Structures are given as C-alpha cells and as structure tokens.
Amino acid sequence: MRRRTMLGMTGAAAVGGAVFGAGPAAAHGRPRWLHTWVAMPQLTEPGNLPPAPFTGASSTLVDTTLRQTVHVTIGGSRLRVRFSNAFGGAALPITAAGVALPAGGQAGVSAIVPGTARPLTFGGRASVVVPIGAQVVSDPVDLPVASGSNLTISTYLAAGQETLNLTSHPGSRTTTYLTNGNFVAAPDLSGAASVAHWYLISGVEVPGTAPAIAIVGDSLTDGRGSTTDGNDRWPDQLFARRRRTAILNQAAGGNRVLNDGLGPNVLARLDRDVLATSGVDRMLIFEGVNDIGTAPATVADQKQVVDDLLFAFEQVVLRAHARDITAYGATITPFGGNTGYDDPDGLREQSRQAVNAVLRRGRLFDEIVDFDVAARDPAVPRQLNPAYDTGDHLHLNPAGYGALAAAVPLRWLS
Numbered sequence: 448m449r450r451r452t453m454l455g456m457t458g459a460a461a462v463g464g465a466v467f468g469a470g471p472a473a474a475h476g477r478p479r480w481l482h483t484w485v486a487m488p489q490l491t492e493p494g495n496l497p498p499a500p501f502t503g504a505s506s507t508l509v510d511t512t513l514r515q516t517v518h519v520t521i522g523g524s525r526l527r528v529r530f531s532n533a534f535g536g537a538a539l540p541i542t543a544a545g546v547a548l549p550a551g552g553q554a555g556v557s558a559i560v561p562g563t564a565r566p567l568t569f570g571g572r573a574s575v576v577v578p579i580g581a582q583v584v585s586d587p588v589d590l591p592v593a594s595g596s597n598l599t600i601s602t603y604l605a606a607g608q609e610t611l612n613l614t615s616h617p618g619s620r621t622t623t624y625l626t627n628g629n630f631v632a633a634p635d636l637s638g639a640a641s642v643a644h645w646y647l648i649s650g651v652e653v654p655g656t657a658p659a660i661a662i663v664g665d666s667l668t669d670g671r672g673s674t675t676d677g678n679d680r681w682p683d684q685l686f687a688r689r690r691r692t693a694i695l696n697q698a699a700g701g702n703r704v705l706n707d708g709l710g711p712n713v714l715a716r717l718d719r720d721v722l723a724t725s726g727v728d729r730m731l732i733f734e735g736v737n738d739i740g741t742a743p744a745t746v747a748d749q750k751q752v753v754d755d756l757l758f759a760f761e762q763v764v765l766r767a768h769a770r771d772i773t774a775y776g777a778t779i780t781p782f783g784g785n786t787g788y789d790d791p792d793g794l795r796e797q798s799r800q801a802v803n804a805v806l807r808r809g810r811l812f813d814e815i816v817d818f819d820v821a822a823r824d825p826a827v828p829r830q831l832n833p834a835y836d837t838g839d840h841l842h843l844n845p846a847g848y849g850a851l852a853a854a855v856p857l858r859w860l861s
Contacts, residue, residue: 478654480527481726483519484598485650485661485695486616487702489710490534495617495644501625502611508646509607514624514636515600515645516554518678520686521693522594523653525587528567530602531649532577533719536612539577539647541569542605545631546590549599555622555676558635559599565590566632582649592653594690600648601631617709618669618700619645622676643675652725657693658860659726663713663763664698664733667780671700672842679845684852685860692860693726703737704759705752714759722770729859730767732760733777733818736841739798740788749798756802760811775859776812778803778819783829784840796829814859821854822847 496502501511519526528546532539544567550558567585569575577583592598623646626639662668662682670680686694697720701709710716713734721730735756742752760776767774779799782788788795806815822843824830831840835847843851 479656479726480652481521481655481657481659481693482650482695482724483521483523483526483653483693484517485697485720485724486517486619486645486648487697487699487710487716487720488531488533488614488649489616489699491613491615491617491646492709495615496611496613497625497646498640498642500627501640505611506607506609507611507613508604510627511604511607512626512628512630512636513602513646514557514630514639515648516549516556516597516621517600517645517648517651518554518595518597518683519592519651519653520595520690520695521653521655521657522592522596523655524591525589525654526592526598527587527652528585528600528648529582529650529652530577530585530647531582531614532647533580533582533649534612534614535577535579535608536610537608538579539608540574540604540606541577541602542574543603543629543631544585545601546588547599547601548590548592549597550635552597553676554597554678557624557637557639561634563590564632584652595686598651602647603629603631605629614647616645616699618666618671619643620670620673620675620677620680621645650724657691657726658728659693659695660860661695661697661721661724661727661730662733663717663721663730664696665702665737666698666700666842667736668696668698668733669700670848672837672844673848674845677845679848681843681848681851684849685855688852689857689860695724695727697721697724701737702734703741704734705738705755708737708741714762717763717766721772722766727772729773729775731775731777731816731859732763735779735802736782736788736799739779739795739802740782742795744790744792744794746794749794753798753801757805757811764812773813776806776815778806778815778817780818780822780843781824781829781831782841783827788841814856816855818851818854821850
C-alpha cells in the first residue's frame with residue numbers, strides 16, 4: 448500500500464500563540480458532522496416516476512406526503528437530513544418534513560413509534576425551497592438513532608414540483624409510501640400507495656469522529672438481487688462485520704465509469720459523491736463491468752475501453768489523494784453466460800481479465816480486494832459461482848453479496 452506523506456501540522460499552524468487556518472467550525476467548537484447514510488441522486492426515468500395520481504401531466508407529488516425509511520450505519524444522539532434537487536427541472540418546494548423511528552425498527556414500514564416524530568426545520572423555518580441543481584441540509588434535530596438502525600423520513604409537498612424531471616434513487620430496494628394530504632407526523636400511513644424507490648432524499652448525517660468509507664459502484668453495489676426491505680446488499684453486510692465505521696453506498700444500477708448511463712459517470716460524479724461527502728476519509732470503487740459490457744465486441748473497441756478504464760481509475764486515485772482520501776479498488780466479477788454482456792468470441796471476457804490483471808499488480812490503487820475470486824465458480828472461473836448467481840449470470844443473490852463483504856479486509860475499516 449502506498450503511504451502518503453502527511454504534514455506535521457494539519458488544519459492549523461500555531462505561531463506565537465496565534466492559530467492560523469482554523470475554520471469556523473474549529474474556532475467555535477462546532478461538532479464534526481459525518482454521513483451515516485447516502486443515496487446517489489439520479490434523474491428519475493419515466494417508468495420510475497411516482498404512480499398516479501402522484502404524477503400529473505407536468506408536475507409531480509402535488510399535495511403528497513412521502514414516507515421513506517433508510518438504514519443508518521453510525522448512530523448518534525442528533526441528526527440532520529439532506530434533500531436533493533440535483534436533477535429537478537424546477538425548484539423543489541418542501542412544505543413540511545420530519546423524522547421518526549419506524550414501527551418495530553423495521554425498514555419499509557408505514558407506521559412510526561409513537562412519541563418519536565420530530566419536525567425538521569431549515570434555518571429555523573418549517574418549509575424550504577430547494578433551487579434547481581441544489582441540495583439543502585436540515586437543522587439538527589434531537590432524535591437518537593442506534594448504529595445499524597432504521598430511520599423514517601416523511602416529506603410533504605403542498606404544491607408539488609412543477610416538472611417531470613424528479614430527483615430520486617430508483618434502486619432503493621426499500622418500500623416508500625405516498626398519500627395525498629399532509630401526514631408527516633401521522634402514526635401510520637396504512638392504505639397508502641407504495642413503490643420501491645427513494646425520492647428527494649440523499650443523505651443523513653450525525654455528529655461524530657468515526658471512519659467513513661464511500662463505495663462507488665453500479666447495480667452490483669446498489670443491490671440488484673438483494674432482498675426488498677432486507678438491507679442485505681454487500682455494503683450492508685460489510686457494515687455488519689464492523690459496526691463502528693460509516694459505510695456509504697454511492698452506487699446506482701447501470702452506472703459506468705466513462706460514460707453516463709443511469710446517472711452521471713464516475714468521473715463526473717466523484718466530487719459530489721465522494722470528495723464533498725462529509726466525513727469520508729476513504730473510498731472503494733467497484734465498477735467497470737458496464738463499461739466493458741456496453742462497448743462493442745470488437746478488438747479495437749475493447750482495447751480502447753480497457754485503456755480508458757485504467758486511465759480513469761488513475762484519475763480517481765489522483766483526485767482522492769489530493770483530498771487525503773485513501774483509494775481502494777476491486778476486481779470486476781464474472782459475467783460469463785450473461786446474454787447481454789458475454790460475446791461469442793470472448794472479447795469482453797478478455798477485457799475483464801486485462802483490467803483485473805493490472806489491478807492485481809497493485810500499482811493503481813492503495814490496495815485492492817479481489818471480488819473476482821470471491822464470486823467466481825472455481826470450476827469455470829469466467830462464470831459466477833452458481834450458489835451466488837441470481838440466474839442472469841451477472842448479479843448476485845444475498846449469499847453472493849455476503850461473499851463480497853467477507854472478502855474486504857477489516858483493516859480497511861479501522
């Protein structure tokens with residue numbers, strides 16, 4: 448592992464009793480906030496928009512309460528919530544919002560624990576308008592959340608958002624409830640409509656000093672093949688191995704390193720999803736299969752995508768190190784037999800092997816984890832282990848995600 452040179456003084460240098468370079472938080476003794484949960488914002492595809500009547504001809508979520516649950520990692524006595532309008536086609540007017548503990552501590556439930564509902568404010572105000580492309584952070588609220596617990600976030604939009612370009616995270620694998628009227632503090636939304644998408648929320652923060660690792664990935668990290676409301680994606684199972692580190696899942700199905708797919712490419716979203724995410728001091732990137740799989744199966748095109756991927760990984764590491772963030776990488780898992788990505792001449796498999804060979808030589812990332820070895824069939828290494836295969840020969844089931852989580856060295860989380 449490369450060791451980066453650290454300056455003898457960080458943050459501030461004391462000269463003659465004066466302190467230079469101390470920011471406002473340091474000067475006033477404010478708490479250090481770190482993310483405990485994130486969801487990568489995306490532009491909602493038409494098929495993932497809220498169902499009728501919550502999507503109209505030109506607007507969304509008019510007179511609508513959203514009730515959503517998220518699975519926090521690091522706990523805390525206080526918290527604050529981030530709402531994103533990154534891809535909104537109009538300003539986002541939030542009329543009211545609140546947090547609570549979900550009934551039974553469960554994910555994807557419509558009821559909350561009586562007495563735990565807390566209103567969210569924004570600069571002391573009950574409502575806020577989020578500009579196009581922006582995000583807002585709520586004021587801190589006193590609501591203790593335990594490490595590895597679930598949290599309910601309820602949001603009400605009286606006027607809705609005057610656009611069909613809505614910011615969401617479609618691959619939530621968690622049930623969200625929608626109903627007309629303001630029911631932010633209601634004890635239960637039984638009978639409400641439901642979908643398995645998150646809308647408008649992008650982060651939860653707590654005060655603390657724990658390590659935080661941002662995981663940049665595609666559907667294999669977003670959890671396709673995992674259990675709805677089960678929180679058994681591989682980052683969830685990694686957190687279960689060490690519950691003192693914030694595990695931040697910045698992945699989206701279909702995401703690519705080089706070109707936009709479902710969501711911006713990695714090089715475009717790295718600043719937002721890693722470098723500017725509060726508390727992050729390390730990252731792990733597990734991507735590349737969609738770049739290889741969508742590039743034409745010709746010798747020239749596959750050589751190009753391999754060269755471009757390796758250059759992109761170098762760029763990721765350079766930008767991470769510039770912010771003193773440790774950069775880990777992961778080898779690309781098999782897709783042999785997948786009808787979309789596996790080609791008859793095996794050119795894409797050769798590209799996967801070429802990228803993995805360079806990663807294993809250890810000259811790109813600070814360290815790598817060999818997910819290829821963890822997930823592959825020992826008898827047919829170009830294919831997934833049958834015990835881990837969802838059946839499409841690309842995505843993993845919860846047992847397969849457990850194998851990935853078990854392969855990550857725990858020292859990376861210390």
